[in-house]
Amino acid sequence: MTRPRRDPRAERAAIRVPDRDGARPRYDRSARRPGGGRPRRDPRAERAGQRVAGPLRLRYDLGQVAPAEGPVRAEPAQRTAAPTILTVEAPDFLVVAVPDMAGGRLSAHDRQVLGAARILAGREGGVAVLAVGAGAGYGSAGADRLISLDDDPDAYDPAGRAARIAATLAALKPRHVLFPETLDGGDLARRVAVRMREPLFGNAEGLSPTGLIRPARGRSIEQRAAPGLLATIAPEAVAEYAGPPREARLLPVEIDASMRGAQEITQEILSAIRIPADPATVPxxxxxxxxxxxxxxxxxxxxxxxxxxxxxxxxxxxxxxxxxxxxxxxxxxxxxxxxxxxxxxxxxxxxxxxxxxxxxxxxxxxxxxxxxxxxxxxxxxxxxxxxxxxxxxxxxxxxxxxxxxxxxxx
Amino acid sequence: MKIAILLSAGRHPVSGAAVLPRLEAQAIRLAAGLGQHIGLHAGPEAAVVAEALGQGLAHIQHAALPEEADPVPALATCLAALAPDLVLAGRRGQGGAETGIVPYAVADRLGYPLIPDIIAAAPGEEAGTLHLDQSLGRGARRRVTIRGPVVATVHPDAPASFAYAYGQARRGVIEPVVGALAPHPAPVPAVEERPYRRRPKLVKGAPAGSSAAERLKAATGEAGPASSGRLLVRPDPDEAAREILAHLRRIGVLAAPRDPR
CATH class of the missing domain: 3.40.50.1220 (TPP-binding domain)
Known part of the structure; x- marks a missing residue:
């Protein structure tokens, strides 16, 4: 019985409007009672808040819920300030994402792979993007570190690139490495897997820090496993990173002297010419x-x-x-x-x-x-x-x- | 030119019946235009690849292996004995684990280069070279000229397979590989299996924590650039044409003018 005793007469006297003509007492009940409880609704103010400006006739936007009472507060000033860049100074482990960078840009699928890497890295780990050539927008896609692979982005030498990536990964010792399951990305992932003698978890459609899920046997079953070293991520499976931007700091990697052989190029490929699609005949x-x-x-x-x-x-x-x-x-x-x-x-x-x-x-x-x-x-x-x-x-x-x-x- | 086609025991995605994977039937068609071709299967039963005979293969070699054995060493041994100029395989299996790693492992073991996702193959001008057309998606291709021997995987955009012919299937031969192949146990992946569950596709452009109406708008494409579209009512046709070309160039589907004046 610790609730304070209400005094209805005093409350009513407090909200009494000073009478103009003295015909009858009038009370202003729109103000919220200090005693707590559910806030009192003001239907007229709500309706006025839904009003859409326009000269011809009254129009209301009923999808918008106006604040129940009181004046609308101004937006806090911090909302407009530039978002601070998140930094991870000494990550416990690294999760490497290897985007396709078709046309020198991060595609939507590449961003999803970075989002997946961010999920696997969690709070303690860092996401490193292993990219060929220069690019931009890695930080907003969720990368803490940037490893620039010294490679010609236009040359077609997938075996040589896989060898260089494998050498970089051997020097970096990341916990997980993710590729997009595209024509190029899937090819690269399999080459790296064979070269490093590591199993590859291909075409992962579900992803969480504890497990990856992929379809098998013509999508009649799904296989679940703890995240291993190498995995490829299916398109439209994982959301892009939506948090504040990260720093994408350049991380120099010293490749082992024993891995210098990775600078080889495939001698058998004599030429590779890109033939654009003929718009008149393409399906x-x-x-x-x-x-x-x-x-x-x-x-x-x-x-x-x-x-x-x-x-x-x-x-x-x-x-x-x-x-x-x-x-x-x-x-x-x-x-x-x-x-x-x-x-x-x-x-x-x-x-x-x-x-x-x-x-x-x-x-x-x-x-x-x-x-x-x-x-x-x-x-x-x-x-x-x-x-x-x-x-x-x-x-x-x-x-x-x-x-x-x-x-x-x- | 001598071509070897790797055949796998496929399962039909709907009925689960044993079937020749579509990509391998397409590989047979690609090989038919190039020269002498032979099928190669490593597995417990030869009957599962008998359908390939009806698709145009006259000769299949079968390396008998137990169910759990790794097919890669056996395939590599057989291919080293065959010494083909081109090895064709599907880009993924069908009905198994569908990892698509076997052609890469075989190429690595033999020391051959691998060209993925080809849709056409032709002999090159020089002896021992090949032109392989690789699919890059959306109808674009990359023509790779390569000195053989080479492993190539077939993309679904390759020409459709031949019709099944019963007479050919009767005439074709499946021959067991002589000489015992030591079965190597395949690495068993630590996976947990359960019935497949469809997952909802991500809706592009829908803000997190949005209402159902906003998600519907994002799904039907009304929330994208279309919602903030420009509307020109009864413009001059030349003015409208300029607007259209400028818009197409901003999107990037139309090349910039070569000689702007």
């Missing part, structure tokens, strides 16, 4: 850049010329394929091809739901359509409400001018 599902025509395009000759000049892969909507104007294998959508393109240029396509399903995986969408309210216009990163029949010759003209060929001006 639609693999294409990087797709330009598609819909019912708003009637001049298909211009469309084909535009596709060739843009070096895009041609696509089409169901309407054009049904009409026999475009071949069936160019159809984009649920009953055609589901794209994995970086960019999709939709000319005269309104965007039926079945068509948008085929475009869902595209990173960027550019739409040209006469209808302002078309679904494709809503989906697009750059939407142009204009007739595609007018835009296509304008694009051809502009591209022709850029190529310095006035004869191409149509």
């Amino acid at each position: 639609l599902g693999l294409a990087e850049f797709v330009a598609a025509a819909g019912n708003g395009v009637t001049d298909l000759d211009t469309f084909r010329r535009l596709v060739a000049v843009l070096r895009a892969t041609p696509g089409a909507s169901r309407v054009l394929c049904d009409a026999g104007l475009m071949p069936r294998q160019t159809q984009v959508g649920a009953s055609g091809t589901v794209l994995a393109a970086t960019c999709y240029l939709a000319l005269g396509i309104s965007g039926a739901p079945q068509h948008l399903q085929g475009v869902a995986g595209c990173e960027h969408v550019v739409a040209v359509n006469t209808d302002l309210h078309a679904a494709m216009i809503e989906r697009a990163g750059l939407a142009i409400v204009q007739d595609a029949q007018l835009i296509m010759p304008a694009l051809l003209r502009l591209l022709g001018q850029e190529a310095g060929d006035p004869g191409d001006a149509a």
Whole structure:
């Protein structure tokens, strides 16, 4: 019985509003009672907080929950300050991530591998990224140390690179080494595993500090094991590192004199030439850049010329394929091809739901359509409400001018 | 040119029935355009690779090994005796552990270079050289010219396999390897096995601790660059064309003009 005894009369007297006309007593009950308990709601203030500014009619954003009472506090000033860089001065152990660095940049998959390394390193360990050539953004991806591998990033010598990585790892003695399970990364991981005579845990889809999980036997079973030295991480399996940036300090590695033989190059490879994909013949599902025509395009000759000049892969909507104007294998959508393109240029396509399903995986969408309210216009990163029949010759003209060929001006 | 194709005992991913892995059937097709080819299998039973005869292989060598034995030493011994110019294998097994390490271990033991993920092979201009086309994903390739002998793994983008032919399957021969191969026990990985459980895919771009509506937006692509999209209503066509080209160049799918004027 230690609760203080309430005095309702005194409480009421404290919140009494000084009466203006003396007709009846009025009380201000919006203030929170000092005795604690559940805060009292003020529905009118909440409603006013949900109000969206606009001149025409009252609009409320009901998804937003306004603070129940009192004035809105200003944001603390620390939120805007630059995030401090986390440093690990003397890590107990190292977890090495070997990113692909395709095009000299960290891909999303590389960041996921660094995120996985961060999970395995925990609080005591440090993440070291073993990268070929220069790059940026290692710290924000979660790397504490950076080991720069002295290697030509453009030369094709996977065996030599695996030997150099194995020599670096032998000097560094990390606890775990992670690779991405891509064409290049998976190849490198297997070469390193064979060279170091260490087992490789391939294609890990689940990861925690105590265990890795991979599918086996055609995904009928999964295998779980404690993290060993070498593992590859499947795409989209582990989240990227989302914490404050780390320092990615350069860590010099002294390679053993006995490992100097690792500087060898594969003599058998006489030449390696990269042949870029031909956009005209690449399958639609693999294409990087797709330009598609819909019912708003009637001049298909211009469309084909535009596709060739843009070096895009041609696509089409169901309407054009049904009409026999475009071949069936160019159809984009649920009953055609589901794209994995970086960019999709939709000319005269309104965007039926079945068509948008085929475009869902595209990173960027550019739409040209006469209808302002078309679904494709809503989906697009750059939407142009204009007739595609007018835009296509304008694009051809502009591209022709850029190529310095006035004869191409149509 | 002499080509050896490594054959494995595959399992169908759905039914679990014994089947020739698709990549190895594609390897047979690649080898058929190059010259004399022979299959090689190390394992307890020869019947599991009999399907390869119907896919176009006329001759298979079978090295009998117990179930738990490591196939790599036996394969390396057989290949050293065969002395092929090209060794083809699938990039991963099918129905087993699916680690994809066997071709690398074989190449390491023989001292051959390894070229992964090829989709085409042709003899080079010089004697003893090969042109191997490697898949880099998204239709791009790398043409590697290499002096044999070489181990290569086959990518799924290689040409589809031949149709199964019953007559060929009847005519083909599976021949046991003469001379006893000492079975080496395979290293047993310390893994715990349990039924496969699907894991949710990560939703790209969804902020941590977000609401279901935000996750749905991220999943359907409405939260990405599309949500903050630019809208031009009834622009001049030339103005619109300039905007489109500038946008495409910013994304990086269109090359910059060669001669800007």
